[in-house]
Amino acid sequence: MSNTLYERIGGEPAVNAAVELFYRKVLNDHRINRFFENADMDKQIAKQKAFFTMAFGGPNSYTGQDMRNAHAGLVKVGLNEDHFNAVMEHLGATLTELNVPGDLIAEAAAIAESTRKDVLGK
Amino acid sequence: MTTLTIDQNKYVCQTGESVLDALLRENVNLAFACKKGTCHSCMIRSTNVTPPQSAQSGLKNTLINQNYFLACQCYPEQDMHLKLPDQSDFYRMGTVVTNELLNRNTILLIIAFEDAFEFNAGQFVNLQRSDGLTRSYSIANVPQQSNTLEFHIRRLPGGKFSEWLHDEVSVGDSIAVSEPGGHCFYLPERHEQGILLVGTGTGLAPLAGILTDALAQGHTGPIHLFHGSREVEDLYRINEMHQLAEQHPNFNYTPCLSGTKIPDGFVMGRVNDIVFSQFTDLKGWRVFLCGHPDMVNQMKKQAFLKGAAIADIYADAFLVAQH
Ligand SMILES: Cc1cc2nc3c(=O)[nH]c(=O)nc-3n(C[C@H](O)[C@H](O)[C@H](O)COP(=O)(O)OP(=O)(O)OC[C@H]3O[C@@H](n4cnc5c(N)ncnc54)[C@H](O)[C@@H]3O)c2cc1C
Ligand code: HEM
Numbered sequence: 001m002s003n004t005l006y007e008r009i010g011g012e013p014a015v016n017a018a019v020e021l022f023y024r025k026v027l028n029d030h031r032i033n034r035f036f037e038n039a040d041m042d043k044q045i046a047k048q049k050a051f052f053t054m055a056f057g058g059p060n061s062y063t064g065q066d067m068r069n070a071h072a073g074l075v076k077v078g079l080n081e082d083h084f085n086a087v088m089e090h091l092g093a094t095l096t097e098l099n100v101p102g103d104l105i106a107e108a109a110a111i112a113e114s115t116r117k118d119v120l121g122k
Numbered sequence: 123m124t125t126l127t128i129d130q131n132k133y134v135c136q137t138g139e140s141v142l143d144a145l146l147r148e149n150v151n152l153a154f155a156c157k158k159g160t161c162h163s164c165m166i167r168s169t170n171v172t173p174p175q176s177a178q179s180g181l182k183n184t185l186i187n188q189n190y191f192l193a194c195q196c197y198p199e200q201d202m203h204l205k206l207p208d209q210s211d212f213y214r215m216g217t218v219v220t221n222e223l224l225n226r227n228t229i230l231l232i233i234a235f236e237d238a239f240e241f242n243a244g245q246f247v248n249l250q251r252s253d254g255l256t257r258s259y260s261i262a263n264v265p266q267q268s269n270t271l272e273f274h275i276r277r278l279p280g281g282k283f284s285e286w287l288h289d290e291v292s293v294g295d296s297i298a299v300s301e302p303g304g305h306c307f308y309l310p311e312r313h314e315q316g317i318l319l320v321g322t323g324t325g326l327a328p329l330a331g332i333l334t335d336a337l338a339q340g341h342t343g344p345i346h347l348f349h350g351s352r353e354v355e356d357l358y359r360i361n362e363m364h365q366l367a368e369q370h371p372n373f374n375y376t377p378c379l380s381g382t383k384i385p386d387g388f389v390m391g392r393v394n395d396i397v398f399s400q401f402t403d404l405k406g407w408r409v410f411l412c413g414h415p416d417m418v419n420q421m422k423k424q425a426f427l428k429g430a431a432i433a434d435i436y437a438d439a440f441l442v443a444q445h
Contacts, residue, residue: 012179024427041422049160060158
């Protein structure tokens with residue numbers, strides 16, 4: 001299939017639907033919600049959209065260095081493997097809830113997983 | 123190839139070039155970040171044509187309705203006139219026709235204009251004093267035949283602008299008023315949807331406008347208004363709201379007091395707590411939050427966690443300038 005994962009999952013509307021579910025899960029998860037306690041919810045949501053667009057392999061120009069920079073402040077305050085795993089968990093659960101087929105979920109998870117070193121600043 | 127006009131200036135947008143790239147190439151100063159349509163930093167407004175749909179994807183309905191769009195996602199199909207966010211506002215003069223107390227610390231200020239003033243109930247304007255001091259205030263009425271705007275203004279002790287309005291401005295004075303802004307207003311769609319209105323203090327002003335508008339446009343779903351303050355003397359329009367609730371079976375009014383003296387007919391506690399003791403599920407609701415920034419920011423998150431969709435949460439935090 002020549003279509004990108006982003007298109008096959010459903011593009012921007014799929015990203016919007018995923019952000020709604022995902023952000024609720026994250027804010028309710030005591031393990032990681034402190035990282036998302038930024039007072040400005042609209043800004044946070046814009047970042048979540050960037051996260052999903054990227055995980056779906058959609059149009060974005062983030063480099064590994066950008067991922068390092070974006071999360072460097074969080075690493076300083078303790079971001080670790082467990083937190084990363086929690087985010088992966090919510091990513092999978094969100095896509096399952098949206099009835100995304102398993103093989104596409106696996107593709108998205110692989111893209112997110114590939115950023116682990118950069119996100120954690122290793 | 124299309125032409126972009128900002129004020130008196132004209133810029134060329136090449137075929138295949140986004141509005142953002144064209145303006146940056148022309149050295150127009152415009153904020154941007156992701157260039158992918160996610161961060162919304164480069165949101166601007168078209169004043170003459172409806173922007174291409176793809177440039178409005180992901181924006182709130184009330185922004186789409188006012189022809190806001192993302193410059194980085196916009197490949198113009200026709201010539202466009204643009205308004206940038208920091209472009210100096212157009213002010214016009216109005217005349218104060220009413221300045222009277224609504225309660226011990228809030229005035230009702232009514233300003234009249236010669237010509238029609240277009241706005242959506244719930245939007246705000248900037249008022250400007252002749253020395254340039256400027257503050258934002260929400261419009262509390264719906265567009266009137268008489269071309270008047272109504273404001274509720276609370277006295278902030280030591281506050282420069284609010285004390286001036288309270289103590290020195292009187293009927294007959296003229297005052298400069300900007301174009302309306304903000305996207306916290308009612309759109310006549312999904313008439314059966316539940317609407318939750320929550321305000322503290324003069325946060326009632328935009329909510330009163332939104333409420334009047336929704337009722338006038340025949341909204342049929344339940345509408346719940348919660349108005350909070352510390353003491354009963356800081357609430358206002360209590361009788362009017364009770365009356366409105368009697369006239370409209372789908373409208374419900376709850377005055378809330380966070381202080382210790384709670385007369386009959388008032389609910390004790392902070393508005394957030396009271397709202398969420400009564401609403402456990404906001405799935406499908408449209409939510410409007412106005413007033414104290416802490417209340418607004420907290421409730422935004424809580425309303426979202428209780429199931430309200432991001433696109434259905436409209437908020438105006440009455441930020442006070444820090445200096
Ligand atoms: C979108 C928007 C809509 C608004 N709508 C309304 C409205 O409808 N009605 C209304 O009355 N106001 C409204 N406001 C607030 C209004 O714009 C002014 O901020 C307010 O009137 C105070 O201005 P001021 O010049 O009197 O005070 P300033 O001279 O600006 O004094 C503010 C000073 O007081 C301090 N301060 C901050 N909070 C407090 C506090 N709670 N008590 C004491 N001091 C404090 C600040 O640090 C600051 O130094 C709105 C604000 C926004 C952004
Ligand atoms: C799973 C792989 C991850 C990917 C692909 C990813 C991707 C992104 C992207 C694209 C941004 C936006 C950057 C910007 O434009 O500013 C971002 C920001 C952010 N991420 Fe991640 N992220 C990942 C993991 C995590 C984890 C594990 C956490 C914390 C538990 C986290 C917390 C955040 C926060 C809080 C921000 C916003 C930072 C700010 O406010 O500037 N991310 N992420």
